[in-house]
Amino acid sequence: MTVALMRGDHLHFRxxxxxxWALADVSVALPQGQMTAFVGPNGSGKSxxxxxxxxxxxxxxxxxxYATAPLSxxxxxxxxxxxxxxxxxxxxxxxxxxxxxxxxxxxxxxRLWQAWTPQDERAVQDALQxxxxxxxxxxxxxxxxxxxxxxxxLALALAQEPAVIFLDEPTTFLDIHYQLALLQTLQQLxxxxxxxxxxxxxxxxxxxxxxxxxxxxxxxxxxxxxxxAAVLQPALVQAVFGVRxxxxxxPQQHAALVFY
Amino acid sequence: MVMIDSARRRWxxxxxxxxxxxxxxxxxxxxxxxxxxxxxxxxxxxxxxxAHALVFMQIRLPRVVLSLVTGVNLALAGLLLQTVLKNPLAxxxxxxxxxxxxxxxxxxxxxxxxxxxVIPLAAFGGGMAAFLLILAFSWRQxxxxxxxxxxxVAVNTVISGGQSVLTTLFSDRLQGVVLWLNGDLxxxxxxxxxxxxxxxxxxxxxxxxxxxxxxxxxxxxxxAASLGVPVRFYRLVIAAAGVYLAAVTVAQVGLISFVGLIVxxxxxxxxxxxxxxxxxxxxxVGALVVSCGDTIAxxxxxxxxxxxxxxxxxxxxxxxLFLLLRQKGGSRA
Numbered sequence: 001m002t003v004a005l006m007r008g009d010h011l012h013f014r015x016x017x018x019x020x021w022a023l024a025d026v027s028v029a030l031p032q033g034q035m036t037a038f039v040g041p042n043g044s045g046k047s048x049x050x051x052x053x054x055x056x057x058x059x060x061x062x063x064x065x066y067a068t069a070p071l072s073x074x075x076x077x078x079x080x081x082x083x084x085x086x087x088x089x090x091x092x093x094x095x096x097x098x099x100x101x102x103x104x105x106x107x108x109x110x111r112l113w114q115a116w117t118p119q120d121e122r123a124v125q126d127a128l129q130x131x132x133x134x135x136x137x138x139x140x141x142x143x144x145x146x147x148x149x150x151x152x153x154l155a156l157a158l159a160q161e162p163a164v165i166f167l168d169e170p171t172t173f174l175d176i177h178y179q180l181a182l183l184q185t186l187q188q189l190x191x192x193x194x195x196x197x198x199x200x201x202x203x204x205x206x207x208x209x210x211x212x213x214x215x216x217x218x219x220x221x222x223x224x225x226x227x228x229a230a231v232l233q234p235a236l237v238q239a240v241f242g243v244r245x246x247x248x249x250x251p252q253q254h255a256a257l258v259f260y
Numbered sequence: 261m262v263m264i265d266s267a268r269r270r271w272x273x274x275x276x277x278x279x280x281x282x283x284x285x286x287x288x289x290x291x292x293x294x295x296x297x298x299x300x301x302x303x304x305x306x307x308x309x310x311a312h313a314l315v316f317m318q319i320r321l322p323r324v325v326l327s328l329v330t331g332v333n334l335a336l337a338g339l340l341l342q343t344v345l346k347n348p349l350a351x352x353x354x355x356x357x358x359x360x361x362x363x364x365x366x367x368x369x370x371x372x373x374x375x376x377x378v379i380p381l382a383a384f385g386g387g388m389a390a391f392l393l394i395l396a397f398s399w400r401q402x403x404x405x406x407x408x409x410x411x412x413v414a415v416n417t418v419i420s421g422g423q424s425v426l427t428t429l430f431s432d433r434l435q436g437v438v439l440w441l442n443g444d445l446x447x448x449x450x451x452x453x454x455x456x457x458x459x460x461x462x463x464x465x466x467x468x469x470x471x472x473x474x475x476x477x478x479x480x481x482x483x484a485a486s487l488g489v490p491v492r493f494y495r496l497v498i499a500a501a502g503v504y505l506a507a508v509t510v511a512q513v514g515l516i517s518f519v520g521l522i523v524x525x526x527x528x529x530x531x532x533x534x535x536x537x538x539x540x541x542x543x544x545v546g547a548l549v550v551s552c553g554d555t556i557a558x559x560x561x562x563x564x565x566x567x568x569x570x571x572x573x574x575x576x577x578x579x580x581l582f583l584l585l586r587q588k589g590g591s592r593a
Contacts, residue, residue, distance in 0.1 A: 076489070096533050105487070191368075
């Protein structure tokens with residue numbers, strides 16, 4: 001049985017002034033070294049859940065646990081030394097080079113004016129290599145394509161050398177080539193390094209292809225959870241997304257959904 | 261893009277700017293209603309007492325030094341505010357800090373003309389009070405950059421309205437106010453300059469201490485927070501440092517626009533956004549711009565002296581537009 005590295009138990013979250021719960025009694029577990037996907041319609045609470053799990057937002061009720069300790073007992077720096085977050089989009093495009101941005105991933109490990117260590121350099125170079133950005137290290141971020149820019153944020157997160165990485169719709173602005181490349185990179189890291197991945201995806205077929213388990217959210221509640229092929233059935237897709245679907249088998253023996 | 265991406269090119273650019281700054285400073289010392297010839301300048305620098313030793317030591321040199329400190333402080337203030345508020349238009353002017361300082365100084369000049377000695381104190385107090393007002397209005401919104409900016413614009417508007425009322429009611433006493441409002445580097449003593457510098461040192465030290473955090477704060481708030489950085493704390497501390505530098509400076513030299521707004525952009529266009537490089541270049545460009553502007557302001561229609569802020573706006577605006585055009589064209593320095 002795979003041990004859950006991160007858990008969220010009975011999480012409740014409500015935005016100030018809102019009458020509805022954004023999250024209502026949500027419990028999730030992220031097994032170590034596996035990819036857990038979160039799916040659901042817009043406004044179902046996926047991003048809110050990710051913010052609660054990363055500790056950037058504090059749930060009103062419920063506990064987030066990393067390893068065996070409640071996340072609330074950790075400092076922000078300690079959290080950042082274990083948990084990384086890749087956002088969907090960055091509104092502010094920094095006038096920095098690729099390498100300068102990726103180096104910021106070492107922030108949680110460095111005190112004010114601490115010297116750059118060989119460990120810092122190794123982590124940055126490794127992140128650049130894994131994401132295929134080594135040749136672009138000196139390039140300005142603003143001169144990169146959308147796909148390359150998204151890889152920069154992944155590299156920054158990897159430079160944190162996290163045990164868990166959360167990604168909030170990382171494929172939204174990417175073409176299909178970059179979408180698959182990003183997910184394949186994550187899958188390699190998950191398999192080679194035991195990286196635990198929590199990812200919000202809209203493409204249910206990518207969930208079927210890459211994820212080990214999936215949580216389906218609707219109106220702030222988990223309505224289904226388990227292995228993707230078992231969860232993402234046409235009946236659930238119809239009930240949650242209001243879309244008719246059929247399951248087919250790909251030549252690679254993956255289940256896939258056809259929508260109509 | 262005008263982006264110097266190699267360390268060697270940055271050093272060459274820095275050397276060029278330092279040489280240019282040196283040339284401007286020498287010219288600034290030499291030129292004026294009483295010109296100092298090269299031979300005399302060399303003698304003065306060699307420690308000899310010449311005919312114009314007093315002009316050199318008590319008028320030209322203090323003014324040049326003050327122009328350097330003013331340029332550095334206002335440029336750094338703009339850079340810090342633009343970074344932590346994530347807004348390219350953030351500067352002490354648009355945030356209402358300058359208006360607060362102007363209001364404080366104007367109250368003393370118009371209502372208590374006998375208390376001229378406290379004008380710098382009133383200006384400093386006015387600037388800081390404006391900042392505290394902005395903080396008070398933004399606190400509940402967790403010091404979100406856009407709320408801080410909008411609160412700053414609103415505070416700026418209200419204070420400027422109060423300023424208009426004052427100047428309308430006391431229109432017969434406006435001469436000193438107008439001079440102060442346009443910025444004035446003349447007639448300052450070494451004591452006054454020492455005061456500005458001494459008050460600025462703590463902010464300089466803070467900037468050096470937090471240099472590594474400035475790049476993180478240029479990311480969006482969620483990204484910075486996910487790296488373990490307490491964004492609100494650093495935003496408050498760094499914005500306060502910027503406001504403090506601006507208030508300390510404006511208190512002594514009056515309002516000088518353009519520097520805080522444009523100099524950080526010029527520096528960014530030259531060397532990019534890495535604050536470890538950007539801060540030194542902002543210091544250099546700020547010093548260069550104000551010393552250059554002041555030299556032109558007091559020599560171009562001599563013996564009449566133009567307001568230094570006006571000169572910089574007239575020359576700096578087109579120069580900035582030129583840099584922007586080069587950026588669009590994709591050319592490199």
